[in-house]
Amino acid sequence: MSQAALNPLDSMMSRFDEATKILGLDESTYNVLKYPQKSVMVHLPIMMDNGKVQVFEGYRVVHNGYLGPSKGGIRYSMDVNQDEVKALAAWMTWKCAVVGIPYGGGKGGIKCDPRSMSKGELERLTRAYTAAMFDVFGPDKDIPAPDMGTGQQEMAWLMDEYSKMKGFSSPAVVTGKPLVLGGSLGRVEATGRGVMVSTRSALAKLGINPIGATCAVQGFGNVGSISAKLIASQGLRIVAISDISGAYYNADGIDVDDAITYRDASNGTLDGYKKATKISNNDLLTLNVDVLVPAAMEDQITADNANNVKAKLIVEGANGPTSSNADAILNKKGIMVVPDILANAGGVTVSYFEWVQNRLGYFWTEERVNRRADRVMKQAFEGVYQASKKYGVSMRIAAYIVAIDKVASTMKLRGIY
Ligand code: GLU
DSSP states (O other): OOTTOOOHHHHHHHHHHHHHHHHTOOHHHHHHHHSOSEEEEEEEEEEOTTSOEEEEEEEEEEEEOSSSSEEEEEEEETTOOHHHHHHHHHHHHHHHHHHTOSOEEEEEEEESOGGGSOHHHHHHHHHHHHHHTTTTOBTTTEEEEEOTTOOHHHHHHHHHHHHHHHTSOOGGGOSSOOGGGTOOTTHHHHHHHHHHHHHHHHHHHHTOOSTTOEEEEEOOSHHHHHHHHHHHTTTOEEEEEEETTEEEEOTTOOOHHHHHHHHHHTTTOOTTOOSSEEEOHHHHHTOSOSEEEEOSOSSOBOTTTGGGOOOSEEEOOSSSOBOHHHHHHHHHTTOEEEOHHHHTTHHHHHHHHHHHHHHHTOOOOHHHHHHHHHHHHHHHHHHHHHHHHHHTOOHHHHHHHHHHHHHHHHHHHHOOO
16 A cells, blocks of 8 residues: 555545535534444454464444445455455445435455465355354345455355355345346446446536547456446447556557456466556556546555546546545546445445345346446436535535435434434
8 A cells, every 4th residue: 555545444534524514414413424333353263275273354344224224245355454344334335325225334354365265265264254244144134245355156155154044045135146046137247337337427527428538447356347348338448457467558449358358267367468568557547548447446546646647537446446635636637536435336236136136036137127227327426416516526525425414314314312
């Protein structure tokens, strides 16, 4: 992390503070919304393949449940820590409120390096985590999903472990499941699709023609690769992509499908990708492009490099890719930022549809899922855009205002002790 990067919790709080001041939120409500409602930390002893027991740290934070059961992914990464999970949980509260789905926010994580673990070790770890969080999770309480380092297989183990402990199949306890276990069509692509829809909405406001506009995408996991592919399908030229192995640039455009095929055939990384020139991660962030999509992780655009960003539009596929100390710099440069809690909300929106389908026991076509998700994303974008005009603030602060206002008024109606 760069010197100028902030702890994600500080970045979240500084936007929260700014928005609550503009809203004129009273002190009591401020204090309630500031803290997570529940924060659980567990130590998970796992028998590793070499016969030794390794103890892992696991977290689950429920930030807020006023709008409904808490919702949010589970992250497997060596960077996981309590403050990061708290920030990510709060972002889920604001995200669900921005798109108007009936959920609060939560997040979980295990400090581990999933790339260095065997399938058996990952399964034991996921089951142990689920058993430890059995009292936290529940279809009406707290509903996990995939995040960095997790995917359909982890969600399948989680669903199975929870169901065994309950004594019956409980698919609605987790979303992002494989289709055969009650997953939803369109869920895998949902976050990237929402990023694409947000990009289109923002380009229209900026008066930029998507055909031939250029775009750089940081991160080539589920969110980055699918965002790149769908943004390219709208006529934009993807000139740079990146992952842990480095960044790759081609002024004539990168064939995203070809890069995905390459990644899948090479242990999941772009390492050695020859159809583009290798550049640094910082070069990618400061390329002269129309659109920049940071879809990797937190604190990539900071006070250190924000001044050098040349994109006209930033669409945040990742959670927290911009430190709060970079916000003012980007605003001053007139760069429109579609914030994470709006731009990447397509994922949790289709998670909500998955949960609805599980509870109905009736499944929708992909076309219906996409149509409804696109509508949610377009309406949320327009609402935030109008709020940014009304209050004369950035899209980011407008998104916080919309979200905090909604959660605060719900809290007031429900009442407290
Ligand atoms: N992990 C994703 C996010 O950060 C999805 C959460 C969900 O679907 O519950 O939005």
